Structures are given as structure tokens and as C-alpha cells.
Amino acid sequence: MAKWGEGDPRWIVEERADAHNVNNWHWRESDATQWSKTKFRELLEGMVIEDENIGSCTLSSISCEGEASVSNRKNKIICFYEWNIKGKWKGRTKGDDKWYKGDLSIEGMSEEYSPEEVEVEVKVPKENSESKELNMMMKSLGVSLVRGKLANYLDALRNIYASQLILSPKERKPDPNTSALSQTNSDSMKSRMENLAMNDAMKRCDNKAGSVNSGIKIVTKKITMTETFMTSIGELYATLTQKDRMAAWSRSPVKHDAEVGSSAVLFDGNIEVEFTELVQDQRVAMKWRMKSWVAGHFSSVKISLEQTVDGAKLKLEQSGVPETSVEATMQGWKRYYWSAIKMTFGYGARIM
Incomplete structure (x- = not known):
């Protein structure tokens, strides 16, 4: 057990108000x-x-x-x-x-x-x-x-x-302009995700494409995206599969690390995923759906990772996306996955 003033500074026991995040090790x-x-x-x-x-x-x-x-x-x-x-x-x-x-x-x-x-x-x-x-x-x-x-x-x-x-919790002064915003940050992201899903649902209704899943043929498309993160593929793989990291960038309660056959519900129930393949530092595959899609319809997502001189290059291939949801789906990946991950872990920002 770590003793006072000895050992790895991440684990040194200090007297602090929240009993969390010693020496600012965690985000x-x-x-x-x-x-x-x-x-x-x-x-x-x-x-x-x-x-x-x-x-x-x-x-x-x-x-x-x-x-x-x-x-x-x-x-x-x-x-x-x-x-x-x-x-x-x-x-x-x-x-x-x-x-x-x-x-x-x-x-x-x-x-x-x-x-x-x-x-x-x-x-x-x-x-x-x-x-x-x-x-x-x-x-x-x-x-x-x-x-x-x-x-x-x-x-x-x-x-x-x-x-x-x-600063330590005892030294930190609350900022009245930001404390309330920090508390509602998660709600804000959930609200925007709900709006994205609602807009998608409205488009489907306009096209008469999915009020009841009764054998209706769904016209689907395939989307491909690439994104580069200023980190290693090992760090990025962990960010996509470890429960604590997933909870951090999605602002959603995640119960366990990703495992083949395990599932997760993100963004206040607006996204459902089931992991189908996991290859350490190389590939993540899953069944993926938006709440607004026809009940029971999942798309197939394959995420491949490659280490480059510019960082970790992520390639996403997603098949089975309802034609009326292609734009909303791509915007969702950009805003609620890629940007959120970069903002939370600094994989796209300047680090001091």
C-alpha cells in the first residue's frame, strides 16, 4: 500500500475534498x-x-x-x-x-x-x-x-x-459562469443527439419509410469515413473499448468494457451498439443503430486503426444505413464521436 509521500505520485494518499484524481492524473x-x-x-x-x-x-x-x-x-x-x-x-x-x-x-x-x-x-x-x-x-x-x-x-x-x-479541490475557486454549464454539459450533448435523431425520424416519416417494422423493405446505403487522432492506435483502441473512457467522451453510463457479444446504450438511449469483433489495436466491429430507425434494424460498422506519422488513422465502414439517415449518421459520427473524443482526451488539440 502506498505510504504518505512515497511511491507513484498517482496513488499517493492526500487529504482532499473529493477523494478523487490525485495530482491531476485523470482527465x-x-x-x-x-x-x-x-x-x-x-x-x-x-x-x-x-x-x-x-x-x-x-x-x-x-x-x-x-x-x-x-x-x-x-x-x-x-x-x-x-x-x-x-x-x-x-x-x-x-x-x-x-x-x-x-x-x-x-x-x-x-x-x-x-x-x-x-x-x-x-x-x-x-x-x-x-x-x-x-x-x-x-x-x-x-x-x-x-x-x-x-x-x-x-x-x-x-x-x-x-x-x-x-489546483487542488481545496484551492479551486468555483466560477459562477462555468460551474452550471459544466453540470449541464452532459444534458446538452444528449439534447443535441435527441434533436439529431428527431430530425432523422421526421425525414423518415416524410418519406413514409418506417412507422411499423412489418416486412417493409428499407433502402440502405454504405458510408465510409476517415479521421486522424493525435495519439497512438493503442490509446485510441482503449478509448473506443474501455468503459471509463467510453463513459467520458459519450457522457453516458457504460457498465463494462467492450467484449464480443456485449452491448452498450449511449447518448441517453439514442444509440445502441453490440460488439461483434475486437482485435487489439487493430479493429472494432459492431452492430449499430439509432433509436429513430425502424425497430430491430441494425447497421454493420467496421472500424480499422492504422498508425501513421500524423497519428492514429481511423477508417470507418458502415453498411445498412437507411438512405434517409445517411446525412444524420455521418454528422453524428463527426460531432458526437470524433469531436467528443478529441475534446475529452486532447487527441486533436494543442497540448501545453
């Missing part, structure tokens, strides 16, 4: 969405962009769409975020009383790109000779300064917000 996740929205407004709303030889502009009406999450795994901070930000600018040239207006757009800001690579677009409704210098100032100096603010956001996310995940 801990916090929803930083609301905090991020507040931070973006703090950094960009009212920001002044000025050149003493040209004029000045002020940003306003900043709005944000997207999400952010910070995880701590094996005492490493992992940031996942994706944002689209819009705003307006208003300014005038030096010695001119006329005001000029325009729009600001930041698309696709995510952990895949550095702030210098993020696309910042300045839009001018009607460019003319009077405002040409001001417009050029916004497209050069303005874009550069805005990217600087994006770098400030990322720095605060990693070093200020994320610091709460490293």
Missing part, C-alpha cells in the same frame, strides 16, 4: 464557453484602432458563436475551442467630421490555427476615395491588432482559466 474537463464569450467582449468591445496620420476606428456590437473547453489530463492542459466572431467598426479620418462604418468578421478560430493564421476580415459596405485610407488602415493595422487580442484570449484561456483545473 478533468471544464466548459469555458461562457467565460470565453465574456473575455472576447472584454478584449474587443470598444477597442480603438488608431493611426495618428490617418484617423481612428472603434469596434462595437461584438457577438460570438462557438464553444470552448479546457481539460487537464496527466497534469497537462488541453484547450479545445472553435469560434466565429462578428462585430462592427465606426471611424473617421483625421480632420474629417464624416463617420464611416463597416463590419468585422473572424471565422473558424480554433486550436488548429495560431492567432496569426486566423482569418480576420474587414468589410466595407461602400468604399470610396474619401474613406480609402481608413479602410486600408483597418485591413492592415486593424487586422494585426485584432489578432493580438485573439492571442491575449488564448493566453488567458491557458494560463488563467486553465489554472483552476490544476
